[in-house]
Amino acid sequence: MKEKELRRSLSVLPIGTVMKLTDLSARQIRYYEQQGLVIPERNEGNRRMYSLNNVDSLLEIKDYLSEGINMAGIRQIYAQQKEEETAQKNRLQQSLTDKDVRRILHEELEAVSGLTDRSQDLDIHKKKL
DNA sequence: GTTCTTACA
DNA sequence: TGTAAGCA
Secondary structure (H helix, E strand, O other): HHHEEEEEHOOEEEEEEEEEEOOHHHHHHHHHHHHOHHHHOOOOOEEEEEEEHHHHHHHHOOOOOOOOOOOOHHHHHHHHHHHHHHHHHHHHHOOOOOOHHHHHHHHHHHHHHHHHHHHHHHHHHHHOO
């Protein structure tokens, strides 16, 4: 099923479709791109074209954001995603199993869990004091 | 009609 | 982040 991954990597969705699929504003989607997250391809007319994988990434980012993780933390997670992709490519050459890859990803996610932005909570506490 | 960039409330 | 302006 390698063809399936190929299709998911095809950038064929205009930002308007991605907006509906992710429930994010064009502003947010473009901003995340500036932050180095989910860089879409560009068509002949300089229009952003996203792949299903890109949509998944945006959905993931949205989750992290709702969990209180700031952009810096997501940036690191993104860098890890890059590593994961590389790992996937080498999976065939090397003898890494899907389980190994998942374990590594999980460990990496836990590593950044400490980056959760609680500044707002702290501010609330200060106000109470 | 849709998206792009830039800039400002 | 939202929104407006001026292009493509």
